[in-house]
Amino acid sequence: MKVCKFGGTSVASAEQIKKVAAIIKADPSRKFVVVSAPGKRFDTDTKVTDLLIELSNAALQKKDINEKLQLVVNRYKEIAIGLNMDGKICKVIEDDLRLRISQDQTEVELFVDNIKASGEDNNAKLIATYFTSIGLRSQYIDPKSAGLVVNDLPERAQELPEAYDNLSTLKNLSEIVVFPGFFGYTKEGVLRTFDRGGSDITGSILAAAVRADLYENFTDVDSVFTANPRVINSPVEIEEITYREMRELSYAGFSVFHDEALRPVFKLGIPVCIKNTNNPSAPGTRIVSERKKTKRPVTGITADSGFSILYVSKYLMNREIGFGRKLLQILEEEDISYEHTPSGLDDISVILRSYQLTPEKEERIINRVLNELHAEDAHFRHDFSMIVIVGEGMNNSTGLAARAATAISRTGANIEMINQGSSEVSLSFGVHKSNENMILRELYKEFFSAVAVG
Numbered sequence: 289m290k291v292c293k294f295g296g297t298s299v300a301s302a303e304q305i306k307k308v309a310a311i312i313k314a315d316p317s318r319k320f321v322v323v324s325a326p327g328k329r330f331d332t333d334t335k336v337t338d339l340l341i342e343l344s345n346a347a348l349q350k351k352d353i354n355e356k357l358q359l360v361v362n363r364y365k366e367i368a369i370g371l372n373m374d375g376k377i378c379k380v381i382e383d384d385l386r387l388r389i390s391q392d393q394t395e396v397e398l399f400v401d402n403i404k405a406s407g408e409d410n411n412a413k414l415i416a417t418y419f420t421s422i423g424l425r426s427q428y429i430d431p432k433s434a435g436l437v438v439n440d441l442p443e444r445a446q447e448l449p450e451a452y453d454n455l456s457t458l459k460n461l462s463e464i465v466v467f468p469g470f471f472g473y474t475k476e477g478v479l480r481t482f483d484r485g486g487s488d489i490t491g492s493i494l495a496a497a498v499r500a501d502l503y504e505n506f507t508d509v510d511s512v513f514t515a516n517p518r519v520i521n522s523p524v525e526i527e528e529i530t531y532r533e534m535r536e537l538s539y540a541g542f543s544v545f546h547d548e549a550l551r552p553v554f555k556l557g558i559p560v561c562i563k564n565t566n567n568p569s570a571p572g573t574r575i576v577s578e579r580k581k582t583k584r585p586v587t588g589i590t591a592d593s594g595f596s597i598l599y600v601s602k603y604l605m606n607r608e609i610g611f612g613r614k615l616l617q618i619l620e621e622e623d624i625s626y627e628h629t630p631s632g633l634d635d636i637s638v639i640l641r642s643y644q645l646t647p648e649k650e651e652r653i654i655n656r657v658l659n660e661l662h663a664e665d666a667h668f669r670h671d672f673s674m675i676v677i678v679g680e681g682m683n684n685s686t687g688l689a690a691r692a693a694t695a696i697s698r699t700g701a702n703i704e705m706i707n708q709g710s711s712e713v714s715l716s717f718g719v720h721k722s723n724e725n726m727i728l729r730e731l732y733k734e735f736f737s738a739v740a741v742g
């Protein structure tokens with residue numbers, strides 16, 4: 289039995305949804321269908337989730353919401369017309385949206401989450417109705433009544449252990465289950481969404497709950513590539529990749545699959561296959577516990593921007609027991625998580641994601657580091673990117689860091705930080721954002737050009 293998740297691009301239009309139906313028809317073991325909200329139909333298009341965020345902001349600012357609401361409703365209308373469905377479903381969707389907008393706005397995050405989630409929820413209702421109309425007996429499943437219980441973190445909820453037991457009963461249904469991605473409910477019945485791109489997480493939770501043989505994740509590319517196809521022209525396709533390689537790559541920029549989506553399936557060893565809705569006969573990329581060995585030590589190279597560095601120096605820092613702990617505690621008290629902490633004798637840098645900072649937080653942190661830890665210097669630097677090289681084969685391959693550093697030096701860019709993960713499946717370089725793509729291309733040439741393979 290398979291759980292299939294269809295991403296925003298796969299359900300962006302009537303044409304795409306017809307392809308989804310054909311994929312489900314082609315294989316009766318595809319019993320669970322998790323859907324995203326309609327995504328981009330072309331490069332400059334806007335995802336329904338983004339339209340919904342704009343709509344909720346307009347409502348919060350007490351602006352006229354009608355134009356924004358119509359933009360959302362029209363996306364569904366266009367789909368329904370293209371699928372020869374009657375207008376009933378559009379009425380259901382519009383009424384649902386108006387109801388969500390009329391709800392209490394005191395808890396802003398709850399209000400926004402509730403509107404955001406309507407993108408997937410209404411699409412699941414529409415797709416289940418369409419499937420049934422073409423003879424694919426289907427049932428829309430509401431995550432609340434199915435028991436997808438999550439914790440109380442707005443916009444970044446995580447499932448609770450009991451969600452698995454609750455959802456496992458869905459495997460007894462005879463119809464195809466059409467399940468909206470991206471959100472669940474707290475035990476108190478409050479709707480919470482996952483992180484952006486979180487329908488991948490719903491698919492994985494469902495796959496683990498029903499003990500699927502395979503979790504198929506349908507998107508708009510034939511496979512996971514060794515580098516972002518938007519930066520590298522026709523990168524090499526990855527046939528198989530391990531969970532830990534994929535997690536490292538997703539976290540560091542491979543946006544094709546959410547990094548948190550591997551946890552539920554990883555525990556049970558359920559394989560994941562990334563496939564293309566537009567070319568379903570292509571084999572795709574399999575994500576597995578162990579993979580066949582390849583000649584290349586590196587499986588993928590990725591880059592992600594949006595990092596800041598907190599630099600702290602203090603003479604004899606190396607002799608001061610507890611300095612690192614106190615520094616990290618200051619960050620913890622500001623609700624900030626960090627990525628790396630490369631250090632020297634008398635200095636330490638903390639690399640963190642910039643979105644967590646505000647000018648006020650920065651000032652408080654600097655003051656506390658100077659006054660409480662008596663550092664001689666403490667300052668933030670911004671606009672960094674992390675370039676990450678990942679591969680199971682790296683841990684017994686000598687000279688790889690030197691090859692990577694030499695390749696980066698050929699670009700003339702400065703390396704601000706180097707960090708080798710303890711698991712030795714990843715090697716990260718902190719560089720200025722402006723050099724990111726140039727470095728990515730040079731590293732790709734180094735590790736994936738025919739000459740490099742030998």
Ligand SMILES: Nc1ncnc2c1ncn2[C@@H]1O[C@H](COP(=O)(O)OP(=O)(O)O)[C@@H](O)[C@H]1O
Pocket residue numbers: 294295296297298324327485506507508509511512513514515516517518541542543544545
């Ligand atoms: N290494 C990579 N391999 C494949 N796709 C990648 C990679 N890095 C980034 N992408 C991008 O991820 C996109 C698919 O993810 P996403 O837009 O979230 O799709 P979906 O709408 O199916 O959720 C691809 O179109 C591609 O541009």
Ligand SMILES: N[C@@H](CC(=O)OP(=O)(O)O)C(=O)O
Pocket residue numbers: 294295296297324325327335337338407469470483484485486487488
């Ligand atoms: N629609 C949500 C959740 C999601 O997973 O979407 P997509 O499959 O288009 O990445 C978002 O845009 O974040």
